[in-house]
Amino acid sequence: MANLAPLADRLRPKTLEEFLGQGHLVGPSGPLARLLAQDALPSLILWGPPGSGKTTLARIIAHQTKARFHPLSAVLSGIQDLREIVRAIEKQRGDLFEQRHILFIDEIHRWNKAQQDALLPYVEDGTITLIGATTENPSFEVIGPLLSRCKVYVLEPLSEADLKTIVSRGLKELNREIADEALAFVIQTADGDARRALNTIEIAASLTPNKIETKEAEAALQRKSLLYDKKGEEHYNVISAFIKSMRDSNADAAVYYLARMYEAGEDPRFIARRMVIFASEDVSNADPEALRVAVAAFQAYEIVGQAEGWIPLAQAATYLARAPKSNESYMAYQRAKEDVEEFGALPTPLNLRNAPTKLMKGLGYGKGYAYAHNRPKEAKAQQHLPDKLKDKKYF
Numbered sequence: 001m002a003n004l005a006p007l008a009d010r011l012r013p014k015t016l017e018e019f020l021g022q023g024h025l026v027g028p029s030g031p032l033a034r035l036l037a038q039d040a041l042p043s044l045i046l047w048g049p050p051g052s053g054k055t056t057l058a059r060i061i062a063h064q065t066k067a068r069f070h071p072l073s074a075v076l077s078g079i080q081d082l083r084e085i086v087r088a089i090e091k092q093r094g095d096l097f098e099q100r101h102i103l104f105i106d107e108i109h110r111w112n113k114a115q116q117d118a119l120l121p122y123v124e125d126g127t128i129t130l131i132g133a134t135t136e137n138p139s140f141e142v143i144g145p146l147l148s149r150c151k152v153y154v155l156e157p158l159s160e161a162d163l164k165t166i167v168s169r170g171l172k173e174l175n176r177e178i179a180d181e182a183l184a185f186v187i188q189t190a191d192g193d194a195r196r197a198l199n200t201i202e203i204a205a206s207l208t209p210n211k212i213e214t215k216e217a218e219a220a221l222q223r224k225s226l227l228y229d230k231k232g233e234e235h236y237n238v239i240s241a242f243i244k245s246m247r248d249s250n251a252d253a254a255v256y257y258l259a260r261m262y263e264a265g266e267d268p269r270f271i272a273r274r275m276v277i278f279a280s281e282d283v284s285n286a287d288p289e290a291l292r293v294a295v296a297a298f299q300a301y302e303i304v305g306q307a308e309g310w311i312p313l314a315q316a317a318t319y320l321a322r323a324p325k326s327n328e329s330y331m332a333y334q335r336a337k338e339d340v341e342e343f344g345a346l347p348t349p350l351n352l353r354n355a356p357t358k359l360m361k362g363l364g365y366g367k368g369y370a371y372a373h374n375r376p377k378e379a380k381a382q383q384h385l386p387d388k389l390k391d392k393k394y395f
Contacts, residue, residue, distance in 0.1 A: 048155025051193025054133035108132035109141035157192020286326035346386035
């Protein structure tokens with residue numbers, strides 16, 4: 001009989017050796033690997049994006065520690081389900097070969113305070129070892145008393161290399177080949193999500209008996225492939241057009257190129273970094289608020305994630321495009337840098353030097369310095385640049 005389970009489920013790794021990604025946690029020196037080796041597993045919260053391996057990792061941990069695995073979905077279960085599991089565990093207590101019991105709660109952030117409170121006594125007395133999985137920041141979504149009893153580990157989106165390996169496993173399972181362009185499209189649109197990549201090729205394979213081409217991948221995902229090579233010429237063309245559109249105060253073009261990049265799978269952090277740089281380089285002191293907007297958009301993306309992260313980025317892009325422009329501070333630095341490179345480390349004027357010792361005072365360090373708060377006119381007029389550059393204007 002054919003296995004009707006989804007491809008992603010059929011390929012779920014069963015050991016740490018098969019598990020891809022999260023080397024910072026499960027690699028040879030990773031904290032989870034060390035805890036498993038010592039058989040000293042605490043309750044855990046696994047925080048990471050969809051398809052990064054939270055459920056799979058929980059199952060592997062249960063298997064490796066020979067624990068009984070009790071999975072719950074926070075969307076479909078509640079306190080009554082928890083109590084039934086605890087009753088079953090308590091019936092087994094006293095058995096000669098008593099097992100550790102791992103309670104895995106997927107999307108634990110969906111349980112309310114009362115439901116999370118109900119976990120506390122069982123985590124506290126060791127009846128269960130809790131592993132909670134969440135895509136949301138546990139600082140905000142998991143109650144403090146429960147959070148204090150758990151180790152929190154952050155999972156990262158899977159790399160392109162890991163996704164390629166996972167897709168290769170899927171293609172082998174399906175006994176199917178894929179065109180290079182279609183593979184690139186699947187990896188690019190997966191956004192680090194292994195489940196999404198496997199679902200895409202599984203559906204695409206059902207649409208053709210032959211090699212999977214881009215048209216099948218697009219149909220499977222219901223999304224068109226965009227001409228955008230993150231490492232090639234088009235990457236530089238589009239980011240250049242984005243920056244120049246903002247510089248020319250064209251908000252329409254700026255938001256168009258932002259959408260081109262975002263929808264094609266460009267790293268949003270790269271886009272956000274470019275806007276932070278732009279805010280200082282091209283807007284600068286003509287509107288000091290621009291830098292705050294750009295930095296806030298970067299931080300907002302980190303908080304809200306991929307699905308809605310385009311919203312603060314679009315706000316920042318349109319703000320920067322419409323802001324007044326000035327590159328004075330950028331050009332001032334470039335001119336100063338030229339003199340630094342040409343003349344080297346010129347002597348600082350004596351009046352500006354620090355004089356912490358008697359010898360330094362005797363040599364004239366700090367002599368004649370006008371303290372700006374007491375003598376503002378003299379302070380403004382005193383020499384600040386080295387003698388060779390004393391009349392130079394950079395800004």
